[in-house]
Amino acid sequence: MSTATAPVITVRDLTRTYCPAGRKKDAYTAVDGISFDVHRGEVYGLLGTNGAGKTSSLEVIEGLAAPTGGTVAIFGHDPKTDRDLVRPDLGIMLQNGGLPRELTVAETMRMWSGTCSTPRPTDEVLAEVDLTHRLTTRVGSLSGGEQRRLDLACALLNDPRVIFLDEPTTGLDPESRARTWELLADLKSRGVTMVLTTHYLEEAERLADRIAIMHAGRIAVEGSLDDLVAAEGAEITVTLPGTGVKGFPDFPGALVSRDGDHLRIRTTHLQRDTRRLLDWAAAQGITFDHFTARPASLERVFHRIAGAQAA
Structure with missing residues (x-):
């Protein structure tokens, strides 16, 4: 316009x-x-x-x-x-x-x-x-x-x-x-x-x-x-198995946080980092107990600004 x-x-x-x-x-x-x-x-x-x-x-x-x-x-x-x-x-x-x-x-x-x-x-x-x-x-x-x-x-x-x-x-x-x-x-x-x-x-x-x-x-x-x-970024969350997790991969430019077995990756390259994570899991013989890959959305922008957790 x-x-x-x-x-x-x-x-x-x-x-x-x-x-x-x-x-x-x-x-x-x-x-x-x-x-x-x-x-x-x-x-x-x-x-x-x-x-x-x-x-x-x-x-x-x-x-x-x-x-x-x-x-x-x-x-x-x-x-x-x-x-x-x-x-x-x-x-x-x-x-x-x-x-x-x-x-x-x-x-x-x-x-x-x-x-x-x-x-x-x-x-x-x-x-x-x-x-x-x-x-x-x-x-x-x-x-x-x-x-x-x-x-x-x-x-x-x-x-x-x-x-x-x-x-x-x-x-x-x-x-x-x-x-x-x-x-x-x-x-x-x-x-x-x-x-x-x-x-x-x-x-x-x-x-x-x-x-x-x-x-x-x-x-x-x-x-x-x-x-x-685009400014918000996508999010990948996984629950890792309790044992046997080694050599966790890097995710350049992403914000990675881990709380026990729960891993969260905030990224502007959802497809790239999802593939990287899944390829690493396959090479390790790991099956995630829980896995989600959610693209960025207006809802997540709104909830972040409002100070609430995105659904």
């Missing part, structure tokens, strides 16, 4: 601090000086554990809250102070849409359409999210997944050039999730720019051109999926 043109979204040294009235000593910094750009037609995945600062960041970038420090620009405008200029180009799907439960799907779409300067036909948008058959159903009677699809429909009504998606497929069944991914991929192909937060790592892998993983209010790593995975 070309990034020669000016970014659609520019975030510089963004900070957001919550400070209870009159209690500065209890101030809490949720977002601590993050910076990134998002270009036209790019899907930028903003990941992190609960409390990492994702939603606090999104609220500022969307123009729903003011930053404590730093700047945000969308198409060169401040999304908070220049909201009248920015809002017509934005689609926002909040983590919890909060639509009136007593309205039907059709009534909700008519209501939301009235807030858009150039709305699309509501039947067209509902067809995209597969809700045409629920026109007369009240929002409160929809399933959780259907409510998320209605939230997405509202975000798409004004044919936005930029869409913010906060956990867009939470509660969706696998088929509906796959259809939503297809819809978002089609929007991307039309040049729509998206910022995505999700707890589904497969979703980020499938949709995001670049991924940032936040931890404790900061961006710990950022890059394409290939970049993040």
Whole structure:
């Protein structure tokens, strides 16, 4: 993807601090000086554990809250102070849409359409999210997944050039999730720019051109999926037999650790070092009690940053 043109979204040294009235000593910094750009037609995945600062960041970038420090620009405008200029180009799907439960799907779409300067036909948008058959159903009677699809429909009504998606497929069944991914991929192909937060790592892998993983209010790593995975390295683990192990081979460039009979090899050359280990075992006449060779993955990058053991 070309990034020669000016970014659609520019975030510089963004900070957001919550400070209870009159209690500065209890101030809490949720977002601590993050910076990134998002270009036209790019899907930028903003990941992190609960409390990492994702939603606090999104609220500022969307123009729903003011930053404590730093700047945000969308198409060169401040999304908070220049909201009248920015809002017509934005689609926002909040983590919890909060639509009136007593309205039907059709009534909700008519209501939301009235807030858009150039709305699309509501039947067209509902067809995209597969809700045409629920026109007369009240929002409160929809399933959780259907409510998320209605939230997405509202975000798409004004044919936005930029869409913010906060956990867009939470509660969706696998088929509906796959259809939503297809819809978002089609929007991307039309040049729509998206910022995505999700707890589904497969979703980020499938949709995001670049991924940032936040931890404790900061961006710990950022890059394409290939970049993040390549930096993490693969892992080989074995349980050695209790006796008769001699002349253990070298693994140049790998990080090797041993705890009793348990051996772990972190490597960026999985195939080479797996073959080296198995050839050595065959020459020694050794059968491992346990053996795994796992390639690097976004899941392992995420768990390392979150301070947990990768599954």
